[in-house]
Amino acid sequence: MFSILRIEGDPTSWKLLTAIEAGQVTASAAPVALDVSEPLAGRLLLSPRSVGSAVFLELPPPNVGVTPNGVFLPWSCLYVPSPTGPDPHSNPQRYYLLPRSVDLAQLEADITAAMVDGSLVTVEVSGPAGTGIVVLNGAAVPFVVLCPGTPSS
Numbered sequence: 001m002f003s004i005l006r007i008e009g010d011p012t013s014w015k016l017l018t019a020i021e022a023g024q025v026t027a028s029a030a031p032v033a034l035d036v037s038e039p040l041a042g043r044l045l046l047s048p049r050s051v052g053s054a055v056f057l058e059l060p061p062p063n064v065g066v067t068p069n070g071v072f073l074p075w076s077c078l079y080v081p082s083p084t085g086p087d088p089h090s091n092p093q094r095y096y097l098l099p100r101s102v103d104l105a106q107l108e109a110d111i112t113a114a115m116v117d118g119s120l121v122t123v124e125v126s127g128p129a130g131t132g133i134v135v136l137n138g139a140a141v142p143f144v145v146l147c148p149g150t151p152s153s
Helices: 104-117
Strands: 002-007 014-020 032-038 042-046 054-057 077-079 120-125 132-137 143-147
Touching: 002 042, 042 104, 104 120, 104 132, 104 143
Parallel strands: none
Antiparallel strands: 002 014, 002 054, 014 032, 032 042, 042 143, 077 143, 120 132
């Protein structure tokens, strides 16, 4: 069983909440939703037909694992593949804040549908730097991560 996933074109080691067998991803070309906990917590939508390579690793022994990065998200965000990964300390951050009113389940369904039929989907983004649109090509994007906001304590 594998607990770490690395995807071509992005340096991030994604920690899976539930260990999987590689066959769960390679069984078909259909998109797969995986719950991830690090470095961002949320749902990773993987498009096997658009991924050049995916590396599945077992979790390292205790005291050698990934350390949570403590990212506080004021509200939901979208992460798209980046050559630098989701570095929370870079400016700008490598993820996009979503409008507070976003329905993450509906957005997941829209992106999954675009991955299945190879269509385009636009996602409104907003935040301190302004507002904009992310255009995802469902036929080409290897993965995205949808993250809920961090609950305040």
